[in-house]
Amino acid sequence: xxxxxxxxxxxxxHQTPPGHPEQVARLAAVARGLAGMDLLRLEAPxxxxxxxxxxxxxxxxxxxxxxxxxxxxxxxxxxxYLAPGSYQAAMRGVGAVSAxxxxxxxxxxANAFVASRPPGHHAERETAMGFCLLGNVAIGAKxxxxxxxxxxxxxxxxxxxxxxxxxDLLWDEARCLFASxxxxxxxxxxxxxxxxxxxxxxxxxxLRGGSGGAEMRDAYEARVFPRxxxxxxxLILVSAGFDAHRDDPLAGLKWDEKDFAWLTxxxxxxADQFCxxxxxxxLEGGYDLDALAASVAAHVGILKERGQ
Amino acid sequence: MTEKPVADMSFEEAMAALExxxxxxxxxxxxxxxxxxxxxxxxxxxxxxxxKLKDAEEKVELIRAAEGRAVxxxxxxGL
Numbered sequence: 001x002x003x004x005x006x007x008x009x010x011x012x013x014h015q016t017p018p019g020h021p022e023q024v025a026r027l028a029a030v031a032r033g034l035a036g037m038d039l040l041r042l043e044a045p046x047x048x049x050x051x052x053x054x055x056x057x058x059x060x061x062x063x064x065x066x067x068x069x070x071x072x073x074x075x076x077x078x079x080x081y082l083a084p085g086s087y088q089a090a091m092r093g094v095g096a097v098s099a100x101x102x103x104x105x106x107x108x109x110a111n112a113f114v115a116s117r118p119p120g121h122h123a124e125r126e127t128a129m130g131f132c133l134l135g136n137v138a139i140g141a142k143x144x145x146x147x148x149x150x151x152x153x154x155x156x157x158x159x160x161x162x163x164x165x166x167x168d169l170l171w172d173e174a175r176c177l178f179a180s181x182x183x184x185x186x187x188x189x190x191x192x193x194x195x196x197x198x199x200x201x202x203x204x205x206x207l208r209g210g211s212g213g214a215e216m217r218d219a220y221e222a223r224v225f226p227r228x229x230x231x232x233x234x235l236i237l238v239s240a241g242f243d244a245h246r247d248d249p250l251a252g253l254k255w256d257e258k259d260f261a262w263l264t265x266x267x268x269x270x271a272d273q274f275c276x277x278x279x280x281x282x283l284e285g286g287y288d289l290d291a292l293a294a295s296v297a298a299h300v301g302i303l304k305e306r307g308q
Numbered sequence: 309m310t311e312k313p314v315a316d317m318s319f320e321e322a323m324a325a326l327e328x329x330x331x332x333x334x335x336x337x338x339x340x341x342x343x344x345x346x347x348x349x350x351x352x353x354x355x356x357x358x359x360k361l362k363d364a365e366e367k368v369e370l371i372r373a374a375e376g377r378a379v380x381x382x383x384x385x386g387l
Contacts, residue, residue, distance in 0.1 A: 078340075079340050186343050186344065210351075249344070251347075
């Protein structure tokens with residue numbers, strides 16, 4: 001089987017002010033990293049409101065729609081902006097994740113990568129923050145549960161920042177195991193070990209600033225993989241942020257491409273063991289363009305190799 | 309946050325600034341883009357405090373060593 005890649009030109013409509021690290025050029029870097037790779041390249045459809053509403057109330061979606069400016073930017077928080085194309089981009093993101101979940105669950109492809117902007121894992125139920133508008137990964141997880149009838153979906157978030165939004169959206173969802181590794185202390189400040197979810201189904205793994213791949217591997221082997229194995233997921237979703245890379249300007253961990261490849265391999269091992277290799281990975285952060293290109297290439301390269 | 313360069317701070321000033329930084333990061337009232345800058349300031353403050361402590365430790369060692377000589381050697385010579 002193949003590996004699907006979902007993306008869309010509409011994501012470039014989510015323009016951010018000059019100098020903003022979450023920039024249009026990020027997806028060009030991702031495209032550069034994946035150029036020439038044999039992937040099933042698909043256009044992301046527009047997402048359905050019904051999919052969003054499993055995670056965010058209608059009034060929040062309406063608030064974003066109304067805040068979209070005719071020109072320039074509307075500011076949602078200290079570093080989250082809306083451009084004229086942002087609503088369309090956000091809904092494409094939802095559509096991309098939903099379509100990827102559908103395709104993987106119906107056996108069309110082994111696994112999928114979603115190259116979308118804006119990212120999603122900081123967006124809480126009614127709060128846009130940290131460059132994020134809608135909780136793409138949580139929306140994908142809910143679709144797998146409610147639309148496809150799965151009973152156990154795991155979400156692994158290796159972005160360097162805590163996935164506070166995903167945690168908020170899945171806090172009371174017993175059918176989801178959510179595991180996040182992140183530098184701490186760092187934005188957004190949450191993600192302590194004692195934040196466990198309403199059913200003990202959330203696993204937070206803070207990592208020390210300045211720590212590298214060895215510490216990450218030990219932490220995942222000790223705290224994340226045993227929980228994943230015990231949970232026996234029917235689908236694994238990944239919040240794939242590449243800002244734990246040593247060259248990233250927004251954080252202080254020291255991972256490299258090999259670490260992302262290792263982590264992807266281990267996630268695929270577990271997916272093979274429990275759910276016929278079904279993995280849907282969704283882009284989150286990663287702000288050094290060269291490191292992003294190389295890390296995405298390493299990550300998707302493993303997905304492709306394992307999906308064959 | 310004070311504008312005083314970290315290198316010019318006393319131990320107490322640096323500790324107070326460090327506590328502010330850690331508090332802000334833990335409360336999460338820092339924008340994503342500024343978070344790493346604040347973390348780096350925290351790391352610089354921590355290094356400065358550690359350096360000050362090391363200096364103090366070395367002074368204590370010197371005093372101990374000097375005291376050791378004073379009690380250990382002078383009386384023997386006098387005999």
